[in-house]
Amino acid sequence: MNIGIVCYPTFGGSGVVATELGKALGANGHRVHFITYNRPARLDFFSENLFYHEVTVSQYPLFDFTPYETALASKLVDVVRFEKLDLLHVHYAIPHASAAFLAKQILATFDIHIPVITTLHGTDITLVGKDKSFNPVVTFSINHSDGVTAVSQSLKEQTLSYFDIRQEIEVIPNFIDFTRFKNISREHFKKAIAPENEKIIAHTSNFREVKNTDDVVKIFHRIHKEIPSKLLMVGDGPERSNAEELCRQLSICQDVRFLGKQEAIEEILSVSDLFLMPSGSESFGLAALEAMACSVPVISTDTGGLPELNIDGKSGYLSAIGDVKSMAEKGIAILKDETILSQFKRNAHARAKQFDIKNILPLYESYYQKIIDKQIGDNL
Ligand code: GMT
Numbered sequence: 001m002n003i004g005i006v007c008y009p010t011f012g013g014s015g016v017v018a019t020e021l022g023k024a025l026g027a028n029g030h031r032v033h034f035i036t037y038n039r040p041a042r043l044d045f046f047s048e049n050l051f052y053h054e055v056t057v058s059q060y061p062l063f064d065f066t067p068y069e070t071a072l073a074s075k076l077v078d079v080v081r082f083e084k085l086d087l088l089h090v091h092y093a094i095p096h097a098s099a100a101f102l103a104k105q106i107l108a109t110f111d112i113h114i115p116v117i118t119t120l121h122g123t124d125i126t127l128v129g130k131d132k133s134f135n136p137v138v139t140f141s142i143n144h145s146d147g148v149t150a151v152s153q154s155l156k157e158q159t160l161s162y163f164d165i166r167q168e169i170e171v172i173p174n175f176i177d178f179t180r181f182k183n184i185s186r187e188h189f190k191k192a193i194a195p196e197n198e199k200i201i202a203h204t205s206n207f208r209e210v211k212n213t214d215d216v217v218k219i220f221h222r223i224h225k226e227i228p229s230k231l232l233m234v235g236d237g238p239e240r241s242n243a244e245e246l247c248r249q250l251s252i253c254q255d256v257r258f259l260g261k262q263e264a265i266e267e268i269l270s271v272s273d274l275f276l277m278p279s280g281s282e283s284f285g286l287a288a289l290e291a292m293a294c295s296v297p298v299i300s301t302d303t304g305g306l307p308e309l310n311i312d313g314k315s316g317y318l319s320a321i322g323d324v325k326s327m328a329e330k331g332i333a334i335l336k337d338e339t340i341l342s343q344f345k346r347n348a349h350a351r352a353k354q355f356d357i358k359n360i361l362p363l364y365e366s367y368y369q370k371i372i373d374k375q376i377g378d379n380l
Contacts, residue, residue: 001368002031004079006072006100007091009038011235011261012206013286014121017151017174018091019043024177024361026050035079037068053079069095069102076103080114087368089117093124094134097141115146115375117368120169122151122283125159126304127210139163147371152305155283170367173308174284175360176352181266181293183349190271193257198228199335202272202296204265204287205279207237212301214239215278215324217246217256219299222328224252227335231256234268269294273341274331280321282306292316292352297344299331315351316344 003025007018019042022032026049033051034040043052057071076088076099088103090096097118104116118141128134142148142165149172150156156169194200201220205211213233220231233243233256240258247253262268269275275291277300284305288298292309298316300306312318317330334344 001025001365001372002033002084002086003368004033004035004076004083004085004088005091006035006076006088006096007040009034009036009040009043011041013174013284014092014119014124015040016042016286017121018089018119020175020177020357021089021361021364022050023047024357025364028361028365033079033083033085035072035075037072051083069099072096072099073102073106076100077106080107081110081112085114086372087115087117089119089368091119092121093118093138093141094128095137097145098137101141101144113375113379115371117147117149117371118142118145119172120148120150120155120159120283122155122281122304123210125150125155125162126281126283130162135163139165143167146375147367149367151284152308154305154308158283158304172360172363172367173305173355174286174289175355175357176289176293177357178293178353181269181290181352183295184267184270186267186271189267193232193271194230196228198230198255199273200230200232200271201274201276201331202232202234202268202291203276204234204262204268204290205237205277206235207239207243209239210280210282211237211239212278212280212321213243214246215322215327216276217243217250217252218324219276219278219327219331220256221250221252222324223331223335224255226332229255229335232268232272233258234260234262234265236260265290266294269296272296273345274299274335275316276327276331277301277306278321278324278327279303279306285309289352289355292348295345295349297334297341297348299327299334301327309351309355311347311351314344315348 008015019040035053055075057066100116203216275298282304301321302318319326
């Protein structure tokens with residue numbers, strides 16, 4: 001197939017999933033065209049099947065707000081026509097699904113009928129999409145996509161409850177590439193972080209409010225009183241300075257390292273014993289899956305799609321949002337006994353295996369084929 005992928009090119013979960021999916025499709029013989037305003041962060045190598053088309057937006061002085069959606073729709077028309085794409089797969093509803101709808105209408109005037117699949121990732125529905133100012137466009141563009149996927153059953157249900165949806169939504173979960181995410185021996189790094197063999201606890205996110213990074217610090221503070229431990233805070237974003245300030249107030253700065261954005265996240269996860277994800281909303285929890293693939297058990301909230309990933313009492317534990325006492329107690333229960341910790345590590349890895357890209361890629365391929373066949377049938 002000749003596939004166009006539209007996504008945010010950043011390290012955000014939806015951009016990571018879109019890029020990794022495109023790379024896997026390319027490796028499986030499909031031609032994949034990424035259409036976005038920057039080279040996707042994870043598109044860091046050359047492959048004969050992968051192409052990148054940059055969307056450039058004119059900065060005319062009249063524009064207080066640059067009309068990205070218009071530029072994207074124009075670029076989609078151009079790429080679909082000249083690269084003869086079979087399908088457009090847009091990740092994150094806003095503004096990608098509505099730009100794709102506009103492009104589809106324009107292409108129809110050239111007698112080109114391209115199917116559009118929209119993948120809903122989470123905040124495009126749960127936070128941003130629910131906003132009244134976006135609601136009619138989100139509803140319309142979901143209903144007018146040829147196919148819609150959501151990354152968890154929970155996100156599908158939330159979408160159906162927030163919007164007036166008359167379209168089937170297929171659940172295709174996030175996935176993980178085990179050739180990259182695996183437990184790699186990094187003894188020198190572990191020794192540098194935890195010279196007294198302290199337990200290493202990790203958190204990775206974009207430090208947005210929804211990630212509850214203050215709760216990460218509060219949970220660690222409680223664990224740290226009972227178990228010699230270090231906290232690695234990976235990523236960057238608006239809540240980072242609050243989290244740093246809280247560490248100062250709790251006098252734990254000497255045992256907390258803020259590492260900022262990191263490329264080789266698997267190396268950090270490989271030396272970790274526990275992963276914390278106390279999010280207030282999480283449609284799937286890709287960062288937790290990355291940890292589990294590196295054999296790290298997860299203490300998370302029970303919100304959104306997290307219970308579909310993290311099995312309570314097996315791969316980690318689930319607690320209510322904001323219940324830092326419970327999350328700390330459960331973390332201590334895992335960390336205090338080496339036999340229990342080893343069992344949880346094995347369970348986390350086994351659970352992650354179910355989301356191996358080798359299992360999930362065929363789901364996307366057959367869904368693509370179904371939507372292409374339906375479109376051909378509709379145009380006969
Ligand atoms: O987690 C984020 O804030 C980034 C966000 C995104 O859309 O880029 O991630 C969402 O999509 C990921 C990939 O499908 C999911 O694994 C995350 O759970 C989801 N984030 C939230 O729902 C908060």
